[in-house]
Amino acid sequence: MNLSLPQLIAVYAIPVVLAITLHEAAHAWLAARLGDPTARLQGRVSANPLRHVDLVGTLLVPAAILLLGKALGAGGLLFGWAKPVPVDASAFRSPRRDLGLVAAAGPGANLLMALAWAVMLKVLILMAVRVEFLLLMAQAGILCNLGLAALNLLPIPPLDGGRIIASVLPLRAAILWYRLERFGLLIVLALLATGLLGAVITPTIGFGVDLISWLFNLAD
Template sequence: MLDLLSRDPTAFVITALALILSLTVHEFAHALTADRLGDPTPRAFGRVTLNPAKHLDPFGALLLLFAGFGFAKPVPVSGSRVGRWGMVGVAAAGPLSNVLIAALCALIMKLLPIEALLAFDGAGNPLALKTLGTVLFTVLSINIVLAVFNLIPIPLLDGSRIVGGLVPSLGRSLAQFEAQPFSFLLVMGVILLGREPIGRLLGSVQEWVLRLIF
C-alpha cells in the first residue's frame, strides 16, 4: 500500500511521477504481450503505447491518493485469440515488468558508491537519502508494491488470472464473478479489510530487497 498524502511536496512529486511510470509500463506490458500473441484488441484500443494518458484511470488515481491503493485501466484482451496459456502470459507480463524495473533500480543502487545515494553526518552515520537515492528508492519501492500486490490471487488482480489459467475450472468461476456488476466493489472491500496484512506482506518483501542492496 502507498501513503502519498503524508509526504513532503518534493517526495510527493517524485512518487507521483514514479507511479505514473510504473503503472504505464505495467499496462503496456499486458498490451504488448497480447499484441505479440496475435490479439489485435489492445492495439485497437490504443493500448500498445507508453503514453500514460492511455493507461491511467482518473478514479483509480484519486483512490490511490486517498485510500493508499488504486488501479489503471484494464487492458482489453480476447481470451479466444491468445488462448489459455496466452492469458497466463498476458497476466504475468504486468508484474514481471515491475520486477524488472525494481531489479534495474536495485542493480543501479548496488553498483553506485554509497555516497551517491546517502548523506552522512560528521561521524559517518547515514542521515538521509540524497535526491538520486530517493528517486531510485521510490521507483524500486513502488514497483515492488505493484508486482507483489498484483500477484495476490484475488479476482480482478493479475494473480487470479494466472491461477485461473493454470486451473481452468477456477478460471471460469473467476471470470463469471468478475462479470458481475458488484464484483469491483466487493473486491475493493476485501482489499480494504485486508489492508493491514497486505501491507505487512509488501513491507516484508521491500525490507528483504533493501537488505540485499545495503
Template sequence: MPDLASSIHYLSLMALPFLLAVTLHEAGHAFAAYYLGDKSQVAEGRLSLNPLNHIDPFGTVVIPIVAVLANLPFLIGYAKPVMIDPRPFQKLRRDLVLVAIAGPLGNVVVALFCAYMVRFALMFGAGPESWIVNTMVFGIYINCLFMVFNLLPIPPLDGAGIVEQFLPYEAAQKYRSIAPFGFMILMGVIILAPSVIMVPSSMMFGLIAYLVGVPV
C-alpha cells in the first residue's frame, strides 16, 4: 500500500482529470439522447457540463479514494448514470447504440483536450514535471482508460449495451441478466487480468499523443 503522502499527491494530480472524465462521459450520453428525441435529460438537469449535476458521492468520491489507497492498477469510479427514455427514438436499436457509444466518445474528446493542454503548456515554457503537464498527461491516460473500460462487453457497461442491440431478443434478455454480477466480473478482470484494459488504453494514449504531437 502506498504511503499517505504519495496517495494525496496522486489524488491531487488525478482529481481534475477524473472529474472531467466522468462528467463528459455521462454528458455524452445525455446530449446524444436529447439529440435523438429524449428530452427528459433537460428536466433532470443532466444536459449540462457542470460536474455538480453528474457527481455521485459514492462513485465519484469514495470509490476513487479507496482505489488509490488500495493501490489498484488504475483509478476506478463513476458519475450518476444518465437514465434514458427510449420511447421517442425513431430507430430504437440504432439510437440505443448511438447513446451508448456517446459516453466513451466523450472521453476521447477530453483526452484530446488534455493532450492539447500538454502541448500548449510545454510550448509556453512549463516544465515536464510541472503540475499542469503531469495533470493533463494523467488526463489523457485516464480518459483513454475510461473509454476502453466502458466498452468492455460486460453488463451494465456501455460495451454490453452496444452488443445487446445486435442480439436476438431472447439472447439479449439472457445477456442483460448478467448485470447483477457485472461488478464482481469487472473486479475479477481488474485484479486478475488488468492488461485487458491497460494494454489498449496505453495504445490509445500513444495514438492521441502522436496525433496531437505530445512528446510523452
C-alpha cells in the first residue's frame, strides 16, 4: 500500500511517540526502584509524552526522515531521541551494576512494546478487523520498537549499549570508555550519513520481525 506523507505520519505518530516515551520512562522507573529518585522527582516516571518529548529529537527529526524518504522514494531508518533521563549513580547501592541495569531497561521496554504491538496485530487478524490503518499502525509499532531497541543497544556511549558495556568493563577501561561519550552523537550521525548504521540495524530489525512473525504465526 503506497501511503502519502500525511498518511505515513499518521500511521507512525503514535508508535514512535510511545516507543520513545516509554523507553525513557522505563529508565526513570528502574532508577527509582534502585534508589535514585532524581527522575521520579522530575516527573519522568510517566507515560505522558510531554514529560519526555524533545521537540527536535522526538518530532522534527523523525518527521524529516519520513519526508526525505518519501521524497526520494526510499525507506529510511527512523531515528530520534527524547530528553535524557537524569541519573545520580551515587544513589545506587552498586553504581556500575545499577547504571547498566538502568541502561538496559530502555531497550527492554521497547522489546516488550514490540511484542505488545504483535499481540494487537494478531488479535486484529483473528477478529478479521480489516481497518487498514490499525493493521499498518500495529506493524509500524513492531518496526519502530525493534529499531529503537537495536539502535540503543549499539556499543557506543552514551547509547544504552555503550553504558551496558561500561558496567561490565574493568574500572580503568570503563573510565576510558566513557571518554568516548562526548563524541557519541557525532559517531551515530556519521554512521547514519554513510549508511553503515542501516547496514547494521536493518538486518537486526529483520531478524526481530522474522522471530515475531514465527512466534505469533503472522507469516500467513
